[in-house]
Amino acid sequence: MPKLTIDGIPVEVPEGTTILQAAKQVGLKIPTLCYLEEVQAIGACRVCVVEVEGARTLVASCVAPVTEGMKVHTNSKRAREARKTVVELLLSDHDGDCQTCVRNDDCELQELARTLGIKEIRYQGEKSKRIVDETTPAIVRDTSKCVLCRRCVTVCNEVQGVGGLFPQNRGFETVVGPAFCSDLDDVVCVQCGQCAAVCPVGAIVERDQISDVFAALDDPTKTVVVQTAPAIRAALGECFGLPPGTLVTGKMVTALRRLGFHAVFDTNFAADLCIMEEGTELLTRLKKKLVDGENIALPMFTSCSPGW
Structure with missing residues (x-):
């Protein structure tokens, strides 16, 4: 296994390990943006x-493999100044209206600038031409906030296997979006939301419908109910700092x-019925x-959506 030093700390890691991974192994944090x-x-x-x-x-430490005897400096003046310049250039073409951005205080670019x-x-x-795509009921895309990290492209194409997002054009004209600059509603986007989940900034976000919900709650002529997915009872707890897997069903309903x-309805029973039907089929x-x-079609693809 290659032996090297990172900021004077001796490290021995398996062949093929990147500098970023090796640094993490000894507790050194190297800032990243496009890395996932x-x-x-x-x-x-x-x-x-x-x-x-x-x-x-x-x-680039995220792609450079370590080599025997390598001496790495993660926090040298040259490295710090280069990172700062890179982030400054990103900010120069970025919509800086942070206070009204849904990712304010939860933005990786903002945190990098602060650091x-x-x-x-x-x-x-x-500045680059701004494209705001609000054509789908679930996802909103704003290119003025995009940092061209391509995380959304990778997760859409290689993880989800959908192929709805691609980098297009070159240089200052580069934009990430559906082919031929189409709207998301005109392509194969299934609105799974994984692009929004991995976006480090506010370039792709879930559509906010909070105002619509409060409008319904304020309407005395309406009876407003909630039907929760089974996973929410655990996922919600993590958002409030509870250990992963903590059930907060009672707190959520309250x-x-x-x-x-x-009224609050639980989809558990209907989801269980779906699973039984799927298993039988x-x-x-x-x-x-x-x-x-x-001659029967296999594999069988299923969804618990009928449970809703």
């Missing part, structure tokens, strides 16, 4: 650059009732295929 652990490492943003003794240029001590935008000039909902298909020799 176990999903994407393309070195596009250059925020993770480090200085390697003997190398002509700075090295790197950026207090003003030194680079002024023309909170919803206090907000003014007339799968066994029937397998019997027809394997025992009776019939």
Whole structure:
């Protein structure tokens, strides 16, 4: 296994390990933006650059494999200044209306700027053309906030297998979106929301329908009910700092009732019925295929959506 030093700390890691992974192993944090652990490492943003003794240029740590005897400096003046310049350039073409952005205080670009001590935008000039796509009922895309990290492209194409987002054009004209700059509603987007989940900024977000909900709650002529998905009872707890898997069913129902909902229904029972139906259908298909020799469509794709 290659032996190297990172900021003077000796490290021994398996062959093929990147500098970023090796640094993490010894507790050193290298800032990143386009990197998405176990999903994407393309070195596009250059925020993770480090200085390697003997190398002509700075090295993107998320894609550079370690080598025997390598001496890495993650926090040298040269590396810090390069990162700061990269983030300043991103901010110069970024919609800076942070206070009204849904990702305010939960934005990776904002956190990077704070960490790197950026207090003003030194680079002024023309900004990229803004495209706001609100054509789907679930996803809103705003290119003025995009940092071209390509996380959404990778998760859409390689993880979800949908293929609805691509980088297009070159240089200052580069934009990430559906092919031929189409709207999301005109392509194969299934509105799974994974692009919004991995976006480090507010370029792709879930559509906010809170005002619609409160309008319904304030309408005395309406009876407003909630039907929760089974996963929410655990996922919601993590948002409030509880250990993963903590059930907050009672707290969730109480909170919803206090907000003014007339009733809260649980989809558990209907989801269980769906699973039973799916299992029965799968066994029937397998019997027809394997025992009776019939030409039956397999594999079988299912959804619990009928439970709703």
